[in-house]
Amino acid sequence: MKFWILMLAASAAFAAEPAPDWAKRDLRAGIIGTDTSHVPAFTGLFQSHPEWKIKVVAAFKGGSPDIPASADRVEKFAATLKEKHGVEIVPSIEALLERVDVVLLESVDGRPHLAQATPVLKAGKRLFIDKPLAASLDDARRIAELSKQTGTPFFSSSSSRFHPDIPKLRAGKPTKVQGTSPLSKLKDHPDLFFYGIHGVEAMYAVMGTGCVSVSRKMDGAADVTTGKWKDGRVGIYRSAVKGESLPMVRIWGANGTAETTGRSSYDGLVRVVAEFFHTGRVPVDIAETIEIFEFMTAAQLSSERSGAEVSLADLRRK
16 A cells, blocks of 8 residues: 555656646657557657657558568557557558657668658658668768758657766766667668667767778677777777677776666657757757768778778768
8 A cells, every 4th residue: 555655646746747948839749650669668758748748649650571670560569559549540651740740750670761751851840760860871861951951850869879877978078988789780780770870879979970980890709890080089889799798888088987877768868859849959960960870881881891991081972
């Protein structure tokens, strides 16, 4: 009985949480792509925070039949949205856009993101694109250009960027930063776009932009990508090896080493998405997101060239 009294008290306190200054009006949100666990998780977080004034009301399934990680989950998560959260499942993106004010593009496969983002941006709906922004640097650039042409703001990010320890590590002014992902690659994705982006994004959240060249080599069983920054700093992405426990971010600097503790959650990211939907203020500079894609593209090219160093300036000239 005591436990339930405490739970009810906590719920009452939570319900009384005031709306933030940026939550001015009720917004209807739509989801594109129901093939990731982020879909019910994000929807649940919006429902748990009524003070954010955002409700997911409609979703388009999408899905990639040639990728099991998508095809095997799209119907499951669509059913969860409908049955548990009361979300309407609609037959097309066009039907979705008629029902919503803002959009979360959640398709787990980055390949359809350009095609799926295009009607949203042209409709002037503020857009969050979950990781990865796209499946190629060219598509990432085209999405950014379309956003500029239409005057419709968007942003893309991994939840790892909003790990609560990141600001403290960034303030430490490190000279070397290593980011790690729990899974580095899948059979269908030898590149870093699919899971490597978690560690790369966390590393960039501390380092900021300025990478000039990248090399990628195997170090024993670990897949290691090393970036050189124009000011002499070094940014590293290192895959986690089976049985190995690594922090999401580790830094080296004048005061020694430090690292993140625990895992990141979705809470920080979803709150930032909510604020962006209300204000239109982009929380992650698109120039940094594009450089992240340049870093990952250069890493793949380096891997294909037996670890040769790849200049980001060369990618930009192309």
